[in-house]
Amino acid sequence: MFEQTFKNIDDVLWKEAGCTTELDYTEQTSWLLFLKYLDDLEQERALEAELVDKPYEFIIDEAHRWSVWAAPKKADGTVDHDNALIGDDLIDYVNRKLFPYLQGFKQRATSPDTIEYKIGEIFSEIKNRFQSGYSLRDALEYIDELRFRSQQEKHELSHLYEAKIKNMGNAGRNGGEYYTPRPLIRAMIQVVKPEIGDRIYDGACGSAGFLCETYDYLRRGKLTTKELETLQNNTFTGKEKKSLAYVIAIMNMILHGIDAPNIIHTNTLTENLTDIQDKNRFDVILANPPFGGKERKEIQQNFPIKTGETAFLFLQHFIKILKIGGRAAVVIKNTFLSNSDNASRALRQELLSSCNLHTILDCPSGTFIGAGVKTVVLFFDKAVPSDSVQGMPLFAQGKPLNQGMATQKIWYYQLVPGRNMGKTNSLNDEDLREFVELQATFKETEKSWFVDIADIDQVTFDLSVKNPNKAEESELREPQEILDEIAVLDEESVGILERIMQLTGS
Numbered sequence: 001m002f003e004q005t006f007k008n009i010d011d012v013l014w015k016e017a018g019c020t021t022e023l024d025y026t027e028q029t030s031w032l033l034f035l036k037y038l039d040d041l042e043q044e045r046a047l048e049a050e051l052v053d054k055p056y057e058f059i060i061d062e063a064h065r066w067s068v069w070a071a072p073k074k075a076d077g078t079v080d081h082d083n084a085l086i087g088d089d090l091i092d093y094v095n096r097k098l099f100p101y102l103q104g105f106k107q108r109a110t111s112p113d114t115i116e117y118k119i120g121e122i123f124s125e126i127k128n129r130f131q132s133g134y135s136l137r138d139a140l141e142y143i144d145e146l147r148f149r150s151q152q153e154k155h156e157l158s159h160l161y162e163a164k165i166k167n168m169g170n171a172g173r174n175g176g177e178y179y180t181p182r183p184l185i186r187a188m189i190q191v192v193k194p195e196i197g198d199r200i201y202d203g204a205c206g207s208a209g210f211l212c213e214t215y216d217y218l219r220r221g222k223l224t225t226k227e228l229e230t231l232q233n234n235t236f237t238g239k240e241k242k243s244l245a246y247v248i249a250i251m252n253m254i255l256h257g258i259d260a261p262n263i264i265h266t267n268t269l270t271e272n273l274t275d276i277q278d279k280n281r282f283d284v285i286l287a288n289p290p291f292g293g294k295e296r297k298e299i300q301q302n303f304p305i306k307t308g309e310t311a312f313l314f315l316q317h318f319i320k321i322l323k324i325g326g327r328a329a330v331v332i333k334n335t336f337l338s339n340s341d342n343a344s345r346a347l348r349q350e351l352l353s354s355c356n357l358h359t360i361l362d363c364p365s366g367t368f369i370g371a372g373v374k375t376v377v378l379f380f381d382k383a384v385p386s387d388s389v390q391g392m393p394l395f396a397q398g399k400p401l402n403q404g405m406a407t408q409k410i411w412y413y414q415l416v417p418g419r420n421m422g423k424t425n426s427l428n429d430e431d432l433r434e435f436v437e438l439q440a441t442f443k444e445t446e447k448s449w450f451v452d453i454a455d456i457d458q459v460t461f462d463l464s465v466k467n468p469n470k471a472e473e474s475e476l477r478e479p480q481e482i483l484d485e486i487a488v489l490d491e492e493s494v495g496i497l498e499r500i501m502q503l504t505g506s
Helices: 003-015 022-051 087-103 115-125 133-143 151-171 182-192 209-219 225-233 243-256 310-321 342-354 429-439 479-504
Strands: 200-202 236-240 263-265 282-287 322-333 355-362 375-382 409-414 448-452
Touching: 003 022, 003 133, 003 151, 022 115, 022 133, 022 151, 022 243, 087 115, 087 133, 115 243, 115 263, 151 209, 151 243, 182 209, 182 282, 182 322, 182 375, 182 429, 200 209, 209 225, 209 236, 209 243, 209 282, 236 243, 243 263, 282 310, 310 322, 310 342, 342 355, 342 375, 409 429
Parallel strands: 200 236, 200 282, 236 263, 282 322, 355 409
Antiparallel strands: 322 375, 355 375, 409 448
């Protein structure tokens, strides 16, 4: 129903001089969508209040409501072009009046959990890139065709918006930063099995794909009013450092049905691990933290295992912030399993000893379009004290392997779709169906096997994916894997030299 409208909006943005990339298209569509959604929400709330003879206090002042500046209407419902701002007048109004007014909500809001605060946060982080008031007028009229009133309309819009995020993610070399393939996310959710009442967290949420898919998973079936309220207000928490991704995450969650998403605009890694208390911890963590980044020395001081690799710092954060008995699924570069530097070895040891790393999913090349790296998914539970698991069976039907204990056995699955992956041949749900089915009972097949913790080298803690059920192949390492390991070793060498110079006073 709305697909053509989205195409028309893209056509307008393509001709707009201020928008040059897929990221720009998504950013500009996002703030326009948000204001249209907000207007529909307010109109719906006002109507509900009127039906029960109660007053409704609008969030947005009348002068800045969508129906006044963006889409004034005649009595017959058509656009009132005589009173609609256009050209330089429209751009001047948006830049000098509308955005400053909306930015002010951040200071005026009573709490960060309110939609008022989200309004202020969004418009403090986003920029109007329209230079032509005529192009903006065209875009506004297309956006005004969209409706957020019914669940069916929201569902269709969420799919169209997801497609836009996917295009944005696939447009550049850092595709995985914005877009994790949804079939992979759904498989991770099916293994972790979140439940109503769980507190669910993604500390590097990007476009909030994990949180949105988990919401859809939990919404299946009939829920009570109390369960729906729990899902809306007390279930999801996301953190995101980058401004554009933060805005997209909020819009994406709104379209999926969360009215005031608890997405926090922050660099998660600035939080010192020693400051995390029980009240801060979560039942479920689902995440694809950015890999390949390099964090500054002062950020590294927040972590017991010092490393510049962003993903390794996030993994430490996730281990610490996961509740005892909590479940996690985290995407990480496959080089983490075998890197020989001190930080990698220490982090693998920490993961194995403080958690039950029960499953490793080995993903094929091309899973992340444009990212150019191979990845694995680590499935682990936070270990409980040893005296709490005495007498528990090592294998429990439908339960995680070694439930409640530190790692004893790891079940590996090698995903082999049987085709080259790419933009036109991406990962799908059927590719992952066998993995989800076999993982439920940790079944051994040609693609899946166990590794006993006693058989892992107790010095290197190498967790490399080596399928014992396949004939040995002479496989060369990927050039990027070698370069990544060289970079890590170089950084470690620099640190050693710096310490030597400090000790010698050079």
